[in-house]
Amino acid sequence: xxxxxxxxxxxxxxxxxxxxxxxxxxxxxxxxxxxxxxxxxxxxxxxxxxxxxxxxxxxxxxxxxxxxxxxxxxxxxxxxxxxxxxxxxxxxxxxxxxxxxxxxxxxxxxxxxxxxxxxxxxxxxxxx
Amino acid sequence: xxxxxxxxxxxxxxxxxxxxxxxxxxxxxxxxxxxxxxxxxxxxxxxxxxxxxxxxxxxxxxxxxxxxxxxxxxxxxxxxxxxxxxxxxxxxxxxxxxxxxxxxxxxxxxxxxxxxxxxxxxxxxxxx
Amino acid sequence: xxxxxxxxxxxxxxxxxxxxxxxxxxxxxxxxxxxxxxxxxxxxxxxxxxxxxxxxxxxxxxxxxxxxxxxxxxxxxxxxxxxxxxxxxxxxxxxxxxxxxxxxxxxxxxxxxxxxxxxxxxxxxxxx
Amino acid sequence: xxxxxxxxxxxxxxxxxxxxxxxxxxxxxxxxxxxxxxxxxxxxxxxxxxxxxxxxxxxxxxxxxxxxxxxxxxxxxxxxxxxxxxxxxxxxxxxxxxxxxxxxxxxxxxxxxxxxxxxxxxxxxxxx
DNA sequence: GTGGTCTAGACCACT
DNA sequence: GTGGTCTAGACCACA
Numbered sequence: 001x002x003x004x005x006x007x008x009x010x011x012x013x014x015x016x017x018x019x020x021x022x023x024x025x026x027x028x029x030x031x032x033x034x035x036x037x038x039x040x041x042x043x044x045x046x047x048x049x050x051x052x053x054x055x056x057x058x059x060x061x062x063x064x065x066x067x068x069x070x071x072x073x074x075x076x077x078x079x080x081x082x083x084x085x086x087x088x089x090x091x092x093x094x095x096x097x098x099x100x101x102x103x104x105x106x107x108x109x110x111x112x113x114x115x116x117x118x119x120x121x122x123x124x125x126x127x128x
Numbered sequence: 129x130x131x132x133x134x135x136x137x138x139x140x141x142x143x144x145x146x147x148x149x150x151x152x153x154x155x156x157x158x159x160x161x162x163x164x165x166x167x168x169x170x171x172x173x174x175x176x177x178x179x180x181x182x183x184x185x186x187x188x189x190x191x192x193x194x195x196x197x198x199x200x201x202x203x204x205x206x207x208x209x210x211x212x213x214x215x216x217x218x219x220x221x222x223x224x225x226x227x228x229x230x231x232x233x234x235x236x237x238x239x240x241x242x243x244x245x246x247x248x249x250x251x252x253x254x255x256x
Numbered sequence: 257x258x259x260x261x262x263x264x265x266x267x268x269x270x271x272x273x274x275x276x277x278x279x280x281x282x283x284x285x286x287x288x289x290x291x292x293x294x295x296x297x298x299x300x301x302x303x304x305x306x307x308x309x310x311x312x313x314x315x316x317x318x319x320x321x322x323x324x325x326x327x328x329x330x331x332x333x334x335x336x337x338x339x340x341x342x343x344x345x346x347x348x349x350x351x352x353x354x355x356x357x358x359x360x361x362x363x364x365x366x367x368x369x370x371x372x373x374x375x376x377x378x379x380x381x382x383x384x
Numbered sequence: 385x386x387x388x389x390x391x392x393x394x395x396x397x398x399x400x401x402x403x404x405x406x407x408x409x410x411x412x413x414x415x416x417x418x419x420x421x422x423x424x425x426x427x428x429x430x431x432x433x434x435x436x437x438x439x440x441x442x443x444x445x446x447x448x449x450x451x452x453x454x455x456x457x458x459x460x461x462x463x464x465x466x467x468x469x470x471x472x473x474x475x476x477x478x479x480x481x482x483x484x485x486x487x488x489x490x491x492x493x494x495x496x497x498x499x500x501x502x503x504x505x506x507x508x509x510x511x512x
Numbered sequence: 513g514t515g516g517t518c519t520a521g522a523c524c525a526c527t
Numbered sequence: 528g529t530g531g532t533c534t535a536g537a538c539c540a541c542a
Contacts, residue, residue, distance in 0.1 A: 293528085293529065293530085294529080294530065295528095295529085295530095309530075309531080312530090313531095323529095323530070324529090324530095325529075325530065325531090326528080326529045326530070327528090327529060327530090328528090328529060328530080329529095329530085
């Protein structure tokens, strides 16, 4: 499904979250699809189950998955409305990244071309 | 100059770094300009000098400032070349942010318009 | 493992770094081997944990070790490529040392014989 | 004569010392030749006279120059004998540098060839 | 004045 | 258990 980098400075549970988010956002994981159990996930990634549990708990808090007691966790429906704050955070992040790219010599046109070529169901290698 | 949030979950020294990076990238702080001494900065922010020192040391490692022994720290010259890895990280981050925005219902056109309106010396309210 | 000289003019954290570098470069410490925890090392050397932490952080920055959150630090893989600048610095240092040795009466042949006898996994008493 | 790098992490007085040592060892400055006065040197390098004074004092301690009261400082005679400790320090430094070069993938032959090509009166760009 | 090092000791997050 | 952050406060070297 995906891999995590134990040597990374990023916390493992955050890496797990990021990977799930990416798979959900890119449409690989669809609404109401079941996610692996905590134990299976932990075994697959060879990490501590507590770590996976923390990732799932956070994902649930942020609305990406929901849990049915005794049955496991499932992908939540895409947010139909709301999340204004989330959206502005994302825009701010883009703003900063674009400015730093320009500071580092990238042209605005190159950046816009890059953005234009992004498709809704496409993934990028490794990120943040 | 700027403020930091002592209650934030983000480390103080990282907040200091982010603020300086933003001021440098947006052109507010210019090449060879002197930055406040560690002690002054610590007093202004009401944090421990060691914390500011850590921020400055990291900023120096990352090439944003340079230090002259016994005289203080100064804004470094913008990166003329290299930083390929940095640049690809920034592009990846934009990629992910754009995808999540589209997942949340924003249109590609709205995002591109947003990017087109970013100027090289402009700041954004709260970021990251 | 090794000892440090608290009275030396050289910073303690630098002594710790130098010792680790020597053990790594000479092959005594091998890839993925665990290094003592910060607390253990501090106890062994009878110095403050913060001092050891600084040494470890720098060693990580320079690519000699890597850290797994919550598990400790480990010896990194030898540099496969790059480090052009590092290499030229080392050559420059040799250049200067050889010239000073000749200035002090050592013959070129004696120096070359010395270099020829250096083995990849050999240590030298006290250095630097 | 030479330049110093104010931005370097190396102390200015040490840079001055290193430069003089290099000029002496490479034969550019010869026995009994006069070295610039502290004031002239400070003006030329645009540094504090106290800094130059410290460099000269250290150079005198290490036997590279000697001072005649009221007349200035002069290059000392090359060491005819002694300095066993200095010599072993230089050999140790070479030992370590060679080992690190091999660790970084340089071959022994390449290093030996490099040493063979060093001439007594040749300089190297920037060192250490 | 400046930054750099070190200690002692507390608290937090991750595994 | 592990490393990471922060504080308070001392001392040193350099310019």
